[in-house]
Amino acid sequence: xxxxxxxxxxxxxxxxxxxxxxxxxxxxxxxxxxxxxxxxxxxxxxxxxxxxxxxxxxxxxxxxxxxxxxxxxxxxxxxxxxxxxxxxxxxxxxxxxxxxxxxxxxxxxxxxxxxxxxxxxxxxxxxxxxxxxxxxxxxxxxxxxxxxxxxxxxxxxxxxxxxxxxxxxxxxxxxxxxxxxxxxxxxxxxxxxxxxxxxxxxxxxxxxxxxxxxxxxxxxxxxxxxxxxxxxxxxxxxxxxxxxxxxxxxxxxxxxxxxxxxxxxxxxxxxxxxxxxxxxxxxxxxxxxxxxxxxxxxxxxxxxxxxxxxxxxxxxxxxxxxx
Amino acid sequence: xxxxxxxxxxxxxxxxxxxxxxxxxxxxxxxxxxxxxxxxxxxxxxxxxxxxxxxxxxxxxxxxxxxxxxxxxxxxxxxxxxxxxxxxxxxxxxxxxxxxxxxxxxxxxxxxxxxxxxxxxxxxxxxxxxxxxxxxxxxxxxxxxxxxxxxxxxxxxxxxxxxxxxxxxxxxxxxxxxxxxxxxxxxxxxxxxxxxxxxxxxxxxxxxxxxxxxxxxxxxxxxxxxxxxxxxxxxxxxxxxxxxxxxxxxxxxxxxxxxxxxxxxxxx
Numbered sequence: 001x002x003x004x005x006x007x008x009x010x011x012x013x014x015x016x017x018x019x020x021x022x023x024x025x026x027x028x029x030x031x032x033x034x035x036x037x038x039x040x041x042x043x044x045x046x047x048x049x050x051x052x053x054x055x056x057x058x059x060x061x062x063x064x065x066x067x068x069x070x071x072x073x074x075x076x077x078x079x080x081x082x083x084x085x086x087x088x089x090x091x092x093x094x095x096x097x098x099x100x101x102x103x104x105x106x107x108x109x110x111x112x113x114x115x116x117x118x119x120x121x122x123x124x125x126x127x128x129x130x131x132x133x134x135x136x137x138x139x140x141x142x143x144x145x146x147x148x149x150x151x152x153x154x155x156x157x158x159x160x161x162x163x164x165x166x167x168x169x170x171x172x173x174x175x176x177x178x179x180x181x182x183x184x185x186x187x188x189x190x191x192x193x194x195x196x197x198x199x200x201x202x203x204x205x206x207x208x209x210x211x212x213x214x215x216x217x218x219x220x221x222x223x224x225x226x227x228x229x230x231x232x233x234x235x236x237x238x239x240x241x242x243x244x245x246x247x248x249x250x251x252x253x254x255x256x257x258x259x260x261x262x263x264x265x266x267x268x269x270x271x272x273x274x275x276x277x278x279x280x281x282x283x284x285x286x287x288x289x290x291x292x293x294x295x296x297x298x299x300x301x302x303x304x305x306x307x308x309x310x311x312x313x314x315x316x317x318x319x320x321x322x323x
Numbered sequence: 324x325x326x327x328x329x330x331x332x333x334x335x336x337x338x339x340x341x342x343x344x345x346x347x348x349x350x351x352x353x354x355x356x357x358x359x360x361x362x363x364x365x366x367x368x369x370x371x372x373x374x375x376x377x378x379x380x381x382x383x384x385x386x387x388x389x390x391x392x393x394x395x396x397x398x399x400x401x402x403x404x405x406x407x408x409x410x411x412x413x414x415x416x417x418x419x420x421x422x423x424x425x426x427x428x429x430x431x432x433x434x435x436x437x438x439x440x441x442x443x444x445x446x447x448x449x450x451x452x453x454x455x456x457x458x459x460x461x462x463x464x465x466x467x468x469x470x471x472x473x474x475x476x477x478x479x480x481x482x483x484x485x486x487x488x489x490x491x492x493x494x495x496x497x498x499x500x501x502x503x504x505x506x507x508x509x510x511x512x513x514x515x516x517x518x519x520x521x522x523x524x525x526x527x528x529x530x531x532x533x534x535x536x537x538x539x540x541x542x543x544x545x546x547x548x549x550x551x552x553x554x555x556x557x558x559x560x561x562x563x564x565x566x567x568x569x570x571x572x573x574x575x576x577x578x579x580x581x582x583x584x585x586x587x588x589x590x591x
Contacts, residue, residue, distance in 0.1 A: 076411045205425050211414050212422060212474065215405040218374050220478075221398030221426045266412045266458070 006277035010058060013284045017054040018046060020291055053178045055186045057287040057301075058280045060178075060242040061252060063193050065279020066272050067235040068253030069260075070200040073207035073268030074231045075136055081254035082239040085139070085232055086146030087122045091243035092174060093150040093157075094118020099170050100157045111173075112188055112244040119240020122146055123233055136214070139228065176247035176302025178287055189241040196238025197276070203230045204269030211268060249302045251309025252279050258316055282308070324400065324481040325349045325385055326371055326513065332379035333366055333537075340366045341377070342537045350481060353508035354515045355524040357548075358534035359558050364517045365406060365486055367534065371515065372403040372484050398426035402478035406486035406517075408471050410459040416470045417455040420446055423477030441479050449473035449503060465496035472503060483507060485516045489523065501527040521562070522572050525549055533557055546571065555579055 019025050023045060025033075032038030033046045064082060071080040082088055098104050098114030129142035154174075161167040206227040209217035218224050242249070256278040257271055264270040286304040293299055327347040333340050341363045348354050348371070356364045369375045371382055373389045382389040384400060392400075402423070410419060423445065424438040434442075446452045449469045454462065462470060468488055475483060485504065489497040497520065505527055508514045518524045524531055524545065531548040533541045535557040541548045554562055559581065562573040 076409075205428065209422055209425055211411045212419070212471075213405055213409050215369065215372075215374055216403065216408055216422075218394075219372050219398060219401070219403035219405075220422065221395040223394050261412065265418055266414050267418060268412060 003273060003277065006274060006281065010277055010280045010284065013281055013288070014054050014058060017057065017284055017288055018050050020288055021045070021050060048182065052181045052183050052186050053287065054284070055190070056178050056181055056246060057284045059186070059190050059193050060246055060249060061280035061283025062276040063196065063238040063242045063279070064249065064252040064283065065256045065260075066197055066200050066276040067239050068255075068279070069257040069268065069272045069275035070203070070207065070231050070235055071253075072257050073210060073271065074228065075140060076210065078258065079254070082235055083147060083250075083253075085122075085126055085143035085235060086150065087119050087126075087143075087236040087240050088243050088248055089147040089150035089154070090122030090125075091115040091119040091240045092248055093154045094121070095173065095244060095247075096154050096157050096170050099166070099173065100161060108182075109184060109188055112185060112241070115244025116188075116192065116241055118150075119236055119244065122150070122240070123236035126236075127229065127232065135224075136228070139232065172300070173247050174302075175300035176249040176305070177290075177298075177300045178246055179290075179298060181245060185245045189245045192241040193238045196234040196236070196241070199230050199234030199237070201272055203227050203234075204272055206269075207231075207272070208267050208269035247300075247302060249283065250306045251313075252282055252305050255309040255312045255316075256282055259312065324513065325383075326401065326482050326515075327383045328367070328371060328380065329383065330380040331367070331370055331377045331382070333363075333370060333375065333377050335366070340537050341370070343380075344534070344537070344539055345380075346532050346539060346542065348482065348513045348515050350513045351508055351511050352513060352529045353505050353527060354513075355528035355531045355545075356515060356517045356534065357519070357521065357524050357531055358540075362534040362557070363537040364534055368403075368484050368486050368515065368517055372401055373397050374403070395426055398480075399478070400480050400482060402475045402480040402483045404471060404475040404483070404485040404488055407490070410467070410471075413458040413460040415455070416451055416457055416459055416462070416473075417442070417446070419459050419470060420451070420455075420473045420477050423474045426478060442477050445473045445477035445479075448476055448506070450499075465492055465499070468492060468496065468500060469503075472500065476507065480512070482513045483515075485514065487517050487519065490519060497523060521549060521554070521575060525571065525573060549573060 018030050025042060029038060029042050030046060033043040067082040071082060071084060072078060094117050095111050095115035098110050103110045126142045126146055158167050158170055161170065206217060206222035209220045209222050214224055257275045260275045260278045261271055264274050283305065286308055287301055289304055290299045290301055325347055329345050331341050331344040344367055356367060358364050370377050373382065376390065384392060389397060421434060421442050424434060424441060427438060446455060449472050451470045451473050454466060459467065459470060472488060489500050492500065501523055504514050504516055528545060530543065531545050532539055533548050533553060540557050541553050554560060559579045560575045561577040561579055563576045564571060564573045
């Protein structure tokens with residue numbers, strides 16, 4: 001019931017997102033177009049441009065919010081975010097490789113597929129590196145190592161890129177954007193994200209138990225190895241497919257859980273879903289801002305979320321100081 | 324309900340931590356696990372709780388190997404209070420105590436009326452009801468340990484294993500926690516508690532298990548275990564003894580020299 005408000009808010013912003021753009025649309029035009037009637041031009045704008053963009057903003061924001069909350073809960077570290085397990089960097093590297101090798105020109109979905117391949121590879125590698133016995137610390141180390149490696153490899157690709165134009169295109173893609181995405185991108189990414197959400201949300205009671213440490217959680221009947229796998233695989237699938245279709249969108253996964261935590265009684269299990277809605281709203285707002293603020297070239301979504309997110313972090317530090 | 328260890332062997336890395344430990348914990352008794360640092364007390368307690376798999380030997384819950392019992396079922400039978408358990412995220416006390424009911428919760432279900440009753444009972448027993456709404460990270464050491472104990476009591480398991488619950492507490496709160504554990508045992512729960520304070524162990528426990536170098540050195544009523552030769556062998560200390568209204572007490576008083584590896588006559 002408490003989640004009704006954020007769900008309604010997300011729906012409201014989704015409608016605003018559908019209405020805003022070069023051609024402003026009102027509800028009287030949006031509703032018929034969504035059910036396949038009305039002006040065919042309006043229907044094309046809505047179904048081929050704005051709906052994919054809105055759905056991706058919702059899905060990616062939800063992913064970042066849920067994964068941030070899940071990883072902060074698992075690692076019991078307020079600074080954890082989806083980047084900490086190395087999957088974002090690996091997905092970016094996968095996509096950048098597709099750019100570099102020219103595969104991106106062969107088919108429209110090569111880029112996100114490359115990103116997803118990178119993310120899945122990273123998940124297997126992190127799990128293999130961290131092994132069964134090394135615990136949470138091993139997981140973090142493996143994630144940080146992989147993240148650094150993929151960052152270095154991405155830099156290498158930039159270094160070796162055949163011309164400045166190619167390098168520029170890669171850098172622009174890395175900034176994160178939802179412009180010019182189609183329903184194909186949605187159909188590719190959303191099912192994987194949904195599996196990831198399911199895996200993470202099903203571990204909610206275990207995350208609550210983990211507030212009292214790993215031994216207590218295990219004694220309450222939550223086998224840690226399985227919980228860790230569920231959360232890491234879930235975050236990897238969801239975040240990997242997000243990065244694959246939209247590039248890197250920072251700060252949402254780090255900041256949103258902090259904003260929502262006091263509203264859910266500090267329980268990390270309950271936080272995940274609420275933080276998901278918070279992430280969806282924040283990402284949608286940022287994407288609306290991208291379209292409303294008229295500058296040329298268009299602002300990138302990843303840049304706006306970082307600009308919105310950083311002041312929240314400063315405010316958080318201020319609150320810590322006061323406490 | 325009985326929890327027993329049979330010939331447990333556990334090595335951490337290359338070091339043997341437990342070598343051939345056997346013991347039993349039955350309903351309604353308060354058993355103290357004592358022994359010097361590094362004797363293997365925490366490892367034994369974790370093995371009894373099913374948190375680590377022994378290299379050899381078995382932990383049995385009423386004759387069924389613990390390893391064969393599903394984690395959810397085990398969690399309803401054995402409550403575990405970890406040593407210096409952290410409380411992350413500043414959870415309110417009532418929410419923290421409620422975590423003890425997770426083993427009883429159906430998937431995706433909220434707390435039942437039975438859960439609410441168990442939580443209220445546990446909070447009343449540990450005397451934490453007055454600060455149920457406070458964040459756990461604002462509690463004093465004594466309040467925090469009582470709240471953690473309430474969390475373990477909320478499981479309402481027939482067995483409770485507590486790892487050093489009175490370490491870092493002042494005497495008032497040490498006595499308070501031990502009285503709580505004794506009351507829990509009197510109510511029918513089998514309680515095993517790791518202790519460093521020998522006086523407290525002598526005063527509170529029905530039975531003591533003295534561990535040294537990963538093996539059971541002695542086991543029995545406090546008077547039979549806390550003898551001068553056994554304490555000298557396990558802890559290398561001498562104790563002062565006394566009695567108050569017929570109840571004996573002891574106080575570690577003096578370190579003893581390490582046993583001489585070479586008898587005097589053979590020295591050059």
